[in-house]
Amino acid sequence: MERKWWLVIAGCITHAVNTGFSYFGMSAFFPSFEREFGWSRTAISGAFSLARVESGILGPIEGYLTDRVGAHRMLFVGLVICTLGFLALSWVDSLPMLYVVIVLGIVLGSSLGYNMPISVLIAKVFRERRSLAFGIFRMGPGISGPLVPLVGWVIALWGWRAAATLSAIIIFSIGFPIALFINRIYHREEAAMAKSDVASARSQRSRAPSNDPQFTLGQALHHKTFWFLSTAMALRHMVTEGVSVHFVILLVDRGWSTEAASSLLGLSALIGAPARVGMGWLGDLLDKRRLMMGLLLALSFSVLLMGYTAQAVIFTPCMIIYSLSYGGLASLQDPIRADYFGTKAFATIQGMSRSVQTAGTFIGPVLAGFLYDLTKSYMIAFGIFAIASLGATLLMFLAKAPESRI
Template sequence: MTMTRKPGAIATTGAGGSGAPASAPPPRRRGGRIFFGWYIVGAGFLLSAILGGLMFHAFGQYVVVLEAEFGWSRTSLSAAFSIQMVESGLLGPIQGWALDRFGPRRIMLVGITIFGFGFLLLSQINTLTEFYIAFVVIALGLSAGAGMGMMVAVVNWFNRRRSLAIGIATAGFAFGGLLQPGVAWSLEHVGWRETAIASGLIVIAVGLPLAGLMRHRPSQYGYGVDGDPPLQHQVGDGRLADFDPGEVNFTLQQALRTRAFWLISFGHAASLLVVGAVMVHFVSHVTDSLDYSLGQAANLLLVMTVTSVIGMLGGGYLGDRLPMRYILTVAMLGHMASLLVLTLWLSLWGALAFTVIHGIAFGVRGPLTQAIRADYFGRAAFGTVMGFSSLIIIIGMVFGPIVAGLSYDLTGSYRTGFIGLALVAGLGSLLFLASTRPPPPPSERRGPLASAP
C-alpha cells in the first residue's frame, strides 16, 4: 500500500465506492473559505431543529390534546411513542449498514419524505389503531431521515473537533424546543389536525434541501478530514480512502467482542429511560401537578431548550479535551437528580430546577454518546456499529414512557415511576464510568481495510 498527499486531487468515487462520479460540493477551502464539513454540520443543526421541534418536543403536547378529544389513556398514547422507538431500533442494523454502504444523503432524502407523509396521515386519524399506524410511518421516516444519517456524515468529516461538530449538529434537536410556544399556540387555537398538516408540509419543503447537503466521506470529493489536505491511500481496488494510517477502525464483529460496546450501549439505554419519560409525560405532569396550560408548559420546555443547547456546545467542547466517559458519568447523575427534583419538589421552582439540570445533562450526554463510539471504534463502520447499538438503546426509549404512563394510570401520579427511572439512570452512570477504551483489534487492520464497503 502506498500513500501520498495531493491537495489538488479530486476523487471521483461514488457514495458506495463503486467508481461512479460523485456530485461535488462547493470547491475546497482556499484563502479562508469555510470547510464543507461545517456546511454539513449547519444543515444537520437545522434539520434536527425541525424534526425535533415538530415531533420529539411536541409529542407531549399531542398527548394532552388527543387525550382530551378521544379519551385515550396515557399508557395507550405512550405506547405509540414506544412503537416508534421499537421500529427505529429494529431497523437500526439495516439502516447502519445502508448508511455505511450508500452514504447518508440518499437514505435521508427518502426518510424525510416518509416522515412528512406520516404527519399527513396523523392529521386524518380517528381511532387508536389509525394513530398507531400513523406513528409507524412517522417512525420509519424519522429513523431514516434524522439522527443516525447525520451522525455518519459528521463523524466521517471530522476527527480533531469531532465532539464539537456533533455537539453543534445535535444542538438542533434541543433548539427545536424554541418552536414549542408556536406549536402549543397552533394546537390550542388552530387545531391539532391543521398543525399536523402544516408540520408535514414544512418537513418536506425544508427538510429535503437540507438532507441534500449531506455527504458521506470527504475523500470522495477531494477533501481531507477536518479540512486538511486529503490523505490518499492506494488500496487494492484503487479506491481513495481518507483514513489516517494511525487510525484504528473496528469491524462490527470486533466491536461486539469488546466490553466497551455493551457498557456504552446499556448506559445509553439507561439515560433514555429518563429522556423518553420526560419527552412523553413532562407536559402532562406539569399541567396536572401545577395546573399549567399548554402555553405555560411550553415556556418550561423553552428553558430546557436553552440549557440543552448550552450543554451540547459545552459538552462538545469538553469532549475534545477530556475523557468522555467521565463527562458522561456526571451527566447521568444529572439525569437522576433532575428527575428526583421534578418528582419531589412540586412547585414552579422545582420545575425550573428540573429544566436546568435535565437540560444541561441531556445536552452534554447526547453528542458524547455518539462521539465516544467513533473515538473507540473508528469511522469506517460507524453506522453499522451505531445501528446494532440501537437494538439495546431502544430499551430506554420504549420502557421509560410506558413505566411512567403505567405509574400514572395505576396510582394517579407519576411519582413511583419517575423515582424508579431516576434510580436506574443513577446506576447507568456506573456503566459509563467502567467503559474504558478497548485495545486495538487483534488483526490491527486500520483505516479502510477494516471497513466492510
C-alpha cells in the first residue's frame, strides 16, 4: 500500500474520534441541559446553530491561515483548542457560557484541527483516486457511531459534566499521536511531490498542458458554479444539521430513553459509513454532480417520512435511507470542489464556501427548535427540510463544472 494512504487512514481515525464527541455526541447532552437548567429547546438549539456561524464568520480566515501556515501545523492548534473546549464544557453554568464554550472551544478547535487541514492535505496529495481518498476519510463520522452511546452511557452513570471531562481526555490522548503521525507522512509526501514537480517542469515543453484547474479565490467567486454549489450545500447542511441536533430529543419525545436514542443516533452514523466509501469510489468513476442529485432526492424523501411518523416499521427504513444519503453527500462535497476549482487555494475557497453554508447550518437547528416550541411537534420542520433538499437538488443540476484556469 502506498504511504499516502496511511495519511487517509489516520485522518479517518482522528476524524471519527472528533466527530463522535464534538458533533454527534453533543446531541446526547441536549436532554441534560434541558432538565438541569430548564432552558427552552430554541435556546439550546441556538448554541449548536451559533457554532455553525463560527464556520461562516471565521471560515475564510481559517482557510487563509491553513493555506499560509500549513495544514500539518494547524492540526496541533485545533487539537489543543478542542480539548480545552470540552474541559470548559464541564464547568458550564449559564446559557451564555454554553454558547462561548461550544462556539469558540469545541467547534473552532474541531474545524482548525480536523476538518479543514486534513481535507487540504488529502486534496493536495491525491490527484488520482481523490474521491475514494475523501470517502475513506469521511468514513470517520460513520465509524464514530459507538462513541455516541458511550457518551450517553457516561452521562447516565456519572452525569454530563463527567462526560465532558472524559471527552477532553480521550480526544487529546488519541488526537496528539495521530497528529504527529500525519505530520510525518505529509512531510515525506511533500518531498516526493516536490521532486515530481521538478521533473514535470523539465519536461513541460514535451507534454500537453495539465487539465488540473487552479482557480484563485477571486476567480472562483466570479463564477456562478461556486454559488450554485455552495448554496446547494447550505440547504443540505440545513437539513442534516437540523435533524442531527434534534434526533435524540425527538426520539425521547416518542418514548425512547436517552441511552437508546443516543444508540440509534450512533447506529445512524455507522450505517452511513459504507455510503461514504462507496460513493467516494463511484465518484472517481461517474459524474459526482449527478450522484449528489440522486442522494439529495433520497434525503428529501426520508426526512419527510421521519418527521411525519413515529411507527418503527416506517421510521427505521427511512432512517437508514437518510443515513446512507447523508454519508454519500458528505464524502462527495470536497472532491467535487477540488475537481472544479483545484488545490491552489483549496482551503481559502473551502472557507469561503462554508460562509455561504452558514445560513443553512444556523437556520436548521433553530428552525426545528422554534417550530417545536410553537407546535410541540417536528412535523412542520421536517416537511420544510424535505423541501429544502429538493431545492438543493435543483441547484446541483445547475452547478456544472467551470472552465479550467491553468
